[in-house]
Amino acid sequence: MNRILQTLGILMILISCKSTKIGSESEFKMTNDSVNLYAFIGEKLSVIEFDPNENNERIEIDSITGDTLIFKNWVMDNGFKCKYKVLRNVYNKLETDTVEFEAYDHYGRPAFENYENAILYLSYSEEDKKYYHQKYIFDPIKKDKNGKWKGLKGESVEKLFTEQKNGYLTARGVFENE
Template identity: 55%
Template sequence: MNRNYFILAIVVLLTCCKSKEIASNNDFYIENDSINLYAFIGEKISLEEFDPNENNADRIEIDSLTGEKIIHKKIVMDNAFKAKYKVIKNVFNKLKTDTITFVVYDHYGRPKFEKYQNVLLYISKNANEKSFYHQKYLFDIVIKNSNEKWTGTKGQNLKKLFKEKQNGVLKERKVFN
């Protein structure tokens, strides 16, 4: 009987120590799969520009009053890129892969985040649920501090960086209610 208590005590002790180790290595993470958003720290692998209008087909109809042909053209006015990033750390919702490919649209040219080695990126699944797109212009530059923790360039922790976006632009875009 005493032997069983001893084994149980060792198991409990080991479990507690392991939990602290996991908690101390985990800077910040939230999961809410009812929200179409993924935030992660990524490292750039590639960023390739493509023509977003390449496969846009014209829609033609005949005006019922005049009989004239009307051509409807769909034109994307943004530059478009296919980005591939290494997933270093999930911050909001888990990407179940070590690399992620997503589409980036930028009206001002090349995306600003491409200049930095590590960034906190915000992406969502497309309506078809097969591809991802970047939440336009949203990113935070991140670095590892002397304690090996990810922070913003002004020392903000990941929670602060994420909450600023969550309560600001992501709320305005109705990603969060």
């Protein structure tokens, strides 16, 4: 009888220690308003293709000759209008529960569309007044058995973000070399 009580006591201590660790584990989040980047955990609502070359003409009159000049910009990527539910901000804060942004992909449809949830990386254009996806950068993500967001190989949100920050995002000039 004593052994059973001892075993139960040890099990209760172990269980309470594990639950304390789970409850105290914080969710990674950073803010730096001087960096034009918004990383968030998103849930896919829609990804709709559009023609990025539609309405791409600009007409001007030559001031010297009076000739009509037609300027055309050609985008060599496929364009997508995306709508995602913001489940949790990771870097800087999107002040909305859903976000719409444009994504461009030279190889077809964006790979992040294949996942229900992902960490997405956006930048905001003051000129266009809209968000753009940081081309090809995303991290598929899912909840583990304890309800924590993890990468597909069990990586933490902090690790995934830090790898993107120190890799592609620094190479693109979003972050400075530290």
